[in-house]
Amino acid sequence: MPTDQFNFEKALKELEDITGWFESGDANLDQGLAKFERGLELAGQLKKHLAEIENRVEKIKQKFAPTDTAGTLPSELPEPNDDQPPLGDPPGDDTQTGLF
16 A cells, blocks of 8 residues: 555545634635645545545446346336336237237
8 A cells, every 4th residue: 555645534624624714714815825725735635535436436336236137237227118008018909919
């Protein structure tokens, strides 16, 4: 594992501290600009990390999702259409089976 691994909790805490500083009303323009820049940097890192985690979760879900016999995931199957009769029902007269 890399020694410079991203620490999500630490970055989130730092961003919360910066937000708290702005909410406290301390108005130092130069310091505020530096904190604003750092906050944007942290927000970008947090967003990137969350996207990476989301991608990993999706891969894990796909790995363990059941598939039908055609290899199609259930989530990829088409939605049923209420306007069309179910498969196997012949159009027209409902008394005929269409087999004979």
